[in-house]
Amino acid sequence: MNNEQDNHQHQTAPQLEVCLTPALIPLYKVENSIVVIIDIFRATTSICYGIENGAEAIIPVAEVEECAAYREKGLGYLLAAERNGEVVSGFDFGNSPFAYTPEKVNGKTVVLTTTNGTHALHLSRKAKRVVIGSFLNLTALCNWLRTQNENILLVCSGWKNNFNLEDTLFAGAVVDQLKDLQFKLDDPAIAANDLFQLGKEDITQYLKKTSHGERLKKLGIEKDIAFCLQIDLTTAIPVLEEEKLVKLSI
Amino acid sequence: MNNEQDNHQHQTAPQLEVCLTPALIPLYKVENSIVVIIDIFRATTSICYGIENGAEAIIPVAEVEECAAYREKGLGYLLAAERNGEVVSGFDFGNSPFAYTPEKVNGKTVVLTTTNGTHALHLSRKAKRVVIGSFLNLTALCNWLRTQNENILLVCSGWKNNFNLEDTLFAGAVVDQLKDLQFKLDDPAIAANDLFQLGKEDITQYLKKTSHGERLKKLGIEKDIAFCLQIDLTTAIPVLEEEKLVKLSI
Numbered sequence: 001m002n003n004e005q006d007n008h009q010h011q012t013a014p015q016l017e018v019c020l021t022p023a024l025i026p027l028y029k030v031e032n033s034i035v036v037i038i039d040i041f042r043a044t045t046s047i048c049y050g051i052e053n054g055a056e057a058i059i060p061v062a063e064v065e066e067c068a069a070y071r072e073k074g075l076g077y078l079l080a081a082e083r084n085g086e087v088v089s090g091f092d093f094g095n096s097p098f099a100y101t102p103e104k105v106n107g108k109t110v111v112l113t114t115t116n117g118t119h120a121l122h123l124s125r126k127a128k129r130v131v132i133g134s135f136l137n138l139t140a141l142c143n144w145l146r147t148q149n150e151n152i153l154l155v156c157s158g159w160k161n162n163f164n165l166e167d168t169l170f171a172g173a174v175v176d177q178l179k180d181l182q183f184k185l186d187d188p189a190i191a192a193n194d195l196f197q198l199g200k201e202d203i204t205q206y207l208k209k210t211s212h213g214e215r216l217k218k219l220g221i222e223k224d225i226a227f228c229l230q231i232d233l234t235t236a237i238p239v240l241e242e243e244k245l246v247k248l249s250i
Numbered sequence: 251m252n253n254e255q256d257n258h259q260h261q262t263a264p265q266l267e268v269c270l271t272p273a274l275i276p277l278y279k280v281e282n283s284i285v286v287i288i289d290i291f292r293a294t295t296s297i298c299y300g301i302e303n304g305a306e307a308i309i310p311v312a313e314v315e316e317c318a319a320y321r322e323k324g325l326g327y328l329l330a331a332e333r334n335g336e337v338v339s340g341f342d343f344g345n346s347p348f349a350y351t352p353e354k355v356n357g358k359t360v361v362l363t364t365t366n367g368t369h370a371l372h373l374s375r376k377a378k379r380v381v382i383g384s385f386l387n388l389t390a391l392c393n394w395l396r397t398q399n400e401n402i403l404l405v406c407s408g409w410k411n412n413f414n415l416e417d418t419l420f421a422g423a424v425v426d427q428l429k430d431l432q433f434k435l436d437d438p439a440i441a442a443n444d445l446f447q448l449g450k451e452d453i454t455q456y457l458k459k460t461s462h463g464e465r466l467k468k469l470g471i472e473k474d475i476a477f478c479l480q481i482d483l484t485t486a487i488p489v490l491e492e493e494k495l496v497k498l499s500i
Contacts, residue, residue, distance in 0.1 A: 023273055024413075027410065027412050161274075161277055162274060162277050162436075162438070163270055163274075163437055163438045164437050165441055168441065187409075187412075187460050188412070190460060191413070191418065194448055195441055195444060195445070197448075198444055198447075198448065209440060210437050
């Protein structure tokens with residue numbers, strides 16, 4: 001193959017990249033990509049479930065105080081915030097996806113407090129589009145991504161700006177579904193896919209060894225974890241519009 | 251187990267952590283750890299080989315201009331720098347480990363230009379100790395680390411501040427040798443070890459799929475790559491003293 005052909009191929013093959021933590025987002029050209037935000041335990045899982053169940057919009061905020069400020073706006077927002085695994089006093093619910101049932105969220109706007117996820121969203125807002133991924137909407141998300149013919153950047157929200165295994169494993173699940181499309185993969189995408197191959201037979205078991213899983217177990221939210229690892233429970237794809245996450249029209 | 255025992259155990263089990271890129275070093279308390287700097291292709295491999303072969307010291311610098319400045323000091327430094335895979339004109343050699351033979355480096359001080367590795371070293375200098383790792387000195391390094399009873403942080407120099415597979419795979423090889431010691435592993439350490447398990451039967455083959463391997467291949471340094479993946483060719487452990495890397499006295 002001569003150089004011209006080589007260059008041509010490089011220009012036309014879209015990239016499928018994985019950003020392992022929000023701290024690394026500045027290394028990517030988000031404006032050239034569709035960004036998928038991933039925060040498996042539990043923000044993006046709750047967002048997918050809430051949008052699937054008819055929430056009009058979900059507004060992610062970083063701090064409990066920002067969330068509380070929506071109370072003043074008096075427009076009937078549902079407020080979600082927790083500290084140390086407990087719903088903060090005066091709020092409607094915490095971060096458990098079980099709260100996002102049709103009975104509670106249908107037609108409502110939910111303000112969700114999520115430090116890691118909001119940080120990732122904020123740093124990705126210049127992307128061509130920002131959508132939300134979780135195991136719940138895995139295949140629906142991948143089917144939509146397949147049709148876009150754009151560079152894709154999977155952003156793991158991680159834990160306190162560092163790598164975590166559950167978000168990376170989900171990124172690997174997306175790479176696994178899209179890798180037949182001849183995307184150019186970066187090293188994190190290759191690693192994420194390899195880790196997914198190791199864990200996919202029993203993701204729950206695989207993630208038990210993580211430090212984060214241990215931490216969440218101490219918070220008594222094993223049921224939430226099991227819920228977050230269900231594959232293809234939903235089909236809605238939440239998309240960022242201005243400050244709000246709403247259902248993507250396909 | 252009651253809380254007191256739980257806390258006690260937490261305090262006494264040292265941590266074995268992997269920092270996947272220099273951009274994430276600020277997330278760690280390097281001052282509480284022995285840091286191992288990893289830059290497999292090719293800086294830390296060349297450093298291990300050079301120190302093994304009798305170099306009195308190796309001084310890592312980030313820029314070719316810094317390296318050239320040592321010429322003015324007139325003390326018989328060997329200067330190593332390359333750009334685009336070629337030795338920079340006027341320098342003694344490039345970054346190929348093959349240059350670091352006993353004939354060339356014995357008794358000499360080498361000034362080595364390495365952007366990624368120098369960045370990682372600079373950010374780690376407050377550590378209890380900073381040592382250099384590569385596949386060449388893997389077992390010697392691990393045997394020494396075993397005796398230290400300290401927290402260990404394996405710092406991958408990565409590629410332009412981002413994750414690369416070869417440095418992570420080596421970190422996984424270290425975790426593999428030390429994991430019987432009941433270290434507390436963080437998620438990156440767990441992931442690195444899992445990737446090493448996938449790749450260990452044929453590391454060369456495993457790394458062929460990486461983007462970085464492709465880039466290095468284009469530079470025509472396949473022989474260097476093969477050299478860098480030799481396990482336990484050397485036993486010297488380079489350690490940082492002031493600005494210089496010298497042989498650790500054991």
